[in-house]
Amino acid sequence: KWSSRPTKRIDCIFSEGEKLPLRTFKASCDFFQVKRNISNRLSVVFSRTLASAGKELKDNFLKALAEREEANRSGKMTSVIFIRDHNTLGQEVSGYIDYAHRLKTQDFEPYFSGKKRLMPARSDLCYYNWKTQVSTSNSSPNFEVIYDDPNGLLFKNKRDKKILNLDPLSGPGEDSNRTFLQSDIYIHVVIYDHNVRTV
Numbered sequence: 001k002w003s004s005r006p007t008k009r010i011d012c013i014f015s016e017g018e019k020l021p022l023r024t025f026k027a028s029c030d031f032f033q034v035k036r037n038i039s040n041r042l043s044v045v046f047s048r049t050l051a052s053a054g055k056e057l058k059d060n061f062l063k064a065l066a067e068r069e070e071a072n073r074s075g076k077m078t079s080v081i082f083i084r085d086h087n088t089l090g091q092e093v094s095g096y097i098d099y100a101h102r103l104k105t106q107d108f109e110p111y112f113s114g115k116k117r118l119m120p121a122r123s124d125l126c127y128y129n130w131k132t133q134v135s136t137s138n139s140s141p142n143f144e145v146i147y148d149d150p151n152g153l154l155f156k157n158k159r160d161k162k163i164l165n166l167d168p169l170s171g172p173g174e175d176s177n178r179t180f181l182q183s184d185i186y187i188h189v190v191i192y193d194h195n196v197r198t199v
Helices: 022-047 060-074 099-105
Strands: 011-013 019-021 077-086 092-098 126-129 135-137 143-146 154-157 163-165 176-181 188-195
Touching: 060 077, 060 099, 060 176, 060 188, 077 099, 092 099
Parallel strands: none
Antiparallel strands: 011 019, 077 092, 077 188, 092 126, 126 135, 143 154, 154 163, 176 188
16 A cells, blocks of 8 residues: 655656656556456456356256356366267267367357257367277377376376376276266267366
């Protein structure tokens, strides 16, 4: 808090060695503080704008995505989505999707409104086309793909270094949960949730 007591003129270093009177310096600081507060408030508003907000969701899978949207956007959780279904060419494909990363790079409103279907892509964590036998794997900003482990395919969280185990006969790993879902729009869907601990 600025002092209200009378004081003599004090020069303050501002930028690049420029000296300003205390009154000018205080006014500049007040301006930047207001600007910072406005920026922070806008960030909060945009972060609270969820693609699933106001949507009437009927499918269990879309409901599950909506329940996890805020946590994945905020970084409290990183979810991996497994999907197996047929693409637009009728070919069976399957893959693992980094939900938090997709939320940052794609508009999910068409998915929640039913205009589009969320499907695995070659750019996702893992992708496999059962017809063409094309397979790809890519690490994401949240997960490192480990495909040469004796235990099978694993994902390593880049923030807390915890391992996400995809083997349905084993536990999903520390701070993680696996949810099998019945969906009317997909053959097979599973969601792996990893709760990210911050130090």
